[in-house]
Amino acid sequence: MYVLIGVALVVIGFALRVNPLLVVTISGIITALIGGITPIDILNIFGTGFAGSRSVTTFVLVLPVIGLIERYGLQAQAGNLIQKLQKLTTGRILALYLVIRQVLAAVGLTSIAGPAQTVRPLVYPMAEAAEKRRIGKEPSEKAKEKIKGYTSSADTVGLFFGEDVFVAVGSILLITSFVDTTYGLSLEPIQLAIWAIPVGIAALLIHGSRLLMLDRKLDKLAGLDPNLRSRKGAQA
Amino acid sequence: MINSEWMYWLIGAFFLVVAVMIATNQDHPKRAGSSAFWGLLGLCFFYSTWVQAKAAPAWILGCAVLVLVILAGFKFMGAGPESTTSPQERAASAARLRNKLFIPALAVPVVTVIVALGAPLIKINNKPLLAEGTATLTGLGLGAIVALIVAFVILRPVKPAVPFRESTRLLEAIGWAALLPQMLSTLGTLFTQAGVGKAVGDIFGSIVPQDVLIWGVVAYCVGTALFTMIMGNAFAAFPIMTAAVGWPILVQNFDGNAPAIFAMGMLAGFCGTLCTPMAANFNIVPAALLEMKNKYGPIVAQAPTAGMLLIVTIACMYFFAFPH
Numbered sequence: 001m002y003v004l005i006g007v008a009l010v011v012i013g014f015a016l017r018v019n020p021l022l023v024v025t026i027s028g029i030i031t032a033l034i035g036g037i038t039p040i041d042i043l044n045i046f047g048t049g050f051a052g053s054r055s056v057t058t059f060v061l062v063l064p065v066i067g068l069i070e071r072y073g074l075q076a077q078a079g080n081l082i083q084k085l086q087k088l089t090t091g092r093i094l095a096l097y098l099v100i101r102q103v104l105a106a107v108g109l110t111s112i113a114g115p116a117q118t119v120r121p122l123v124y125p126m127a128e129a130a131e132k133r134r135i136g137k138e139p140s141e142k143a144k145e146k147i148k149g150y151t152s153s154a155d156t157v158g159l160f161f162g163e164d165v166f167v168a169v170g171s172i173l174l175i176t177s178f179v180d181t182t183y184g185l186s187l188e189p190i191q192l193a194i195w196a197i198p199v200g201i202a203a204l205l206i207h208g209s210r211l212l213m214l215d216r217k218l219d220k221l222a223g224l225d226p227n228l229r230s231r232k233g234a235q236a
Numbered sequence: 237m238i239n240s241e242w243m244y245w246l247i248g249a250f251f252l253v254v255a256v257m258i259a260t261n262q263d264h265p266k267r268a269g270s271s272a273f274w275g276l277l278g279l280c281f282f283y284s285t286w287v288q289a290k291a292a293p294a295w296i297l298g299c300a301v302l303v304l305v306i307l308a309g310f311k312f313m314g315a316g317p318e319s320t321t322s323p324q325e326r327a328a329s330a331a332r333l334r335n336k337l338f339i340p341a342l343a344v345p346v347v348t349v350i351v352a353l354g355a356p357l358i359k360i361n362n363k364p365l366l367a368e369g370t371a372t373l374t375g376l377g378l379g380a381i382v383a384l385i386v387a388f389v390i391l392r393p394v395k396p397a398v399p400f401r402e403s404t405r406l407l408e409a410i411g412w413a414a415l416l417p418q419m420l421s422t423l424g425t426l427f428t429q430a431g432v433g434k435a436v437g438d439i440f441g442s443i444v445p446q447d448v449l450i451w452g453v454v455a456y457c458v459g460t461a462l463f464t465m466i467m468g469n470a471f472a473a474f475p476i477m478t479a480a481v482g483w484p485i486l487v488q489n490f491d492g493n494a495p496a497i498f499a500m501g502m503l504a505g506f507c508g509t510l511c512t513p514m515a516a517n518f519n520i521v522p523a524a525l526l527e528m529k530n531k532y533g534p535i536v537a538q539a540p541t542a543g544m545l546l547i548v549t550i551a552c553m554y555f556f557a558f559p560h
Binding site for chain 2: 001003004006007010011014019020021022024025027028029031032034035036037040042043044045046047048049050051052053054055056057058059060061062063064065066067068069070071072073074075076077080081109110111112113115116117118119120121122124141145146148149150151152153155156157159160161164170171172174175178179182183185187191192193194195196198199202203206207210
């Protein structure tokens with residue numbers, strides 16, 4: 001039971017906003033020591049853990065091309081494009097992206113999009129440009145933070161609740177291999193994937209409506225700005 | 237058969253280039269620490285190949301990883317001065333190149349998909365060209381390379397150093413968060429080997445009432461979500477909660493529909509993933525990539541959705557997975 005001290009350390013560390021790398025490393029070492037793992041084995045686990053998880057860092061390969069086209073005005077052009085599409089507000093762009101992301105993930109195309117591939121270079125600049133066009137000026141720092149958070153959320157929610165509908169995805173295969181070997185069942189991936197559909201639809205509806213409501217939240221943020229209020233007043 | 241190692245070497249080489257870029261930048265405030273961090277990280281990507289093949293001792297890599305944590309955790313590294321184009325220059329360049337700018341960005345996903353779908357079909361001497369399970373990863377790596385070549389053609393003339401200077405800027409904005417997902421996966425291993433999973437499973441198994449269906453369902457779903465938040469990964473939480481509650485109580489005791497219970501149990505775990513900084517590659521790295529002030533911004537945006545979805549999942553499981 002004492003190994004749960006390590007879990008508590010993680011929670012406390014994150015709550016106090018200590019550098020997460022330190023939190024994770026220290027609580028990992030303490031948990032392992034309590035659990036009776038020898039220091040040399042702990043070092044071995046840090047080594048094999050790093051070597052075995054390198055695939056999560058693959059996204060950095062996209063950075064050179066993204067940085068290059070950003071330098072040549074990618075974000076500015078994304079803004080120009082949005083200028084012409086008057087009906088696309090920030091919320092609608094993100095809701096549309098959620099649908100696309102979820103459908104693509106559901107047919108197995110998960111790494112076609114992602115924070116480095118699509119969110120930073122394409123979706124966020126469009127979402128920000130739409131807000132800029134709507135309020136007629138640069139959005140506040142606070143509004144930009146909100147748009148960034150929601151853009152990232154659209155990508156993640158779409159991925160999570162789309163991929164489980166696809167039969168060959170890791171999570172489905174993990175379930176079948178685990179329960180088949182542990183409990184002697186023989187489940188077909190399709191039997192599981194079908195049950196992911198109702199929750200997937202709920203995810204689309206819930207998060208989609210929250211994204212559409214983002215426009216109203218941004219209104220509020222912009223409304224607090226005295227410059228904008230006087231501009232609106234002048235129009236009235 | 238081609239595996240993913242060449243791509244990890246490419247990533248390692250990329251980190252080494254970044255380290256050299258920083259080391260030669262006289263104006264960098266934390267030149268030594270930053271270039272040491274990225275350089276050592278790059279070397280680790282090469283050395284890992286032999287660790288993975290069990291041809292070199294893993295503890296050396298473990299020591300190197302701890303040095304990386306010290307460099308990053310005690311602020312020996314930091315971002316350098318930004319040197320990129322001004323907003324005016326960017327607007328002028330966008331006016332000149334217009335939608336051609338999107339071509340390299342779109343080349344990444346297009347190549348990824350072509351490789352992911354096409355490569356498994358290619359066989360040489362009846363052996364698949366790519367090792368199993370590496371097609372999408374390889375696709376992403378190839379996509380990045382092809383896109384860079386396309387960008388050079390479209391934007392010419394570009395000095396070869398420019399994309400690396402620009403990606404150094406992006407990578408330094410991400411900073412230590414680039415290493416976090418890999419560290420968290422190691423933490424998961426340490427937790428599991430130290431018996432954290434068993435302890436949590438025992439606690440849930442002992443407090444869940446065996447005879448009221450709704451509480452069993454709630455315990456399974458909420459437990460998987462909470463445990464996922466701790467471990468940062470639904471894959472780690474699912475087997476433990478399934479062994480503690482899902483299988484003995486929901487399937488055996490209440491005669492539930494096993495595939496429905498397991499599929500939705502995993503989705504309950506995903507609700508937890510949406511709310512935890514431990515799932516760094518989904519929640520923290522995007523915040524770093526978007527240069528957010530509040531690194532928990534994506535979690536704030538996701539938490540209400542996760543809460544509502546967890547309730548939906550519980551309801552779906554309760555009403556559809558059991559003979560009522």
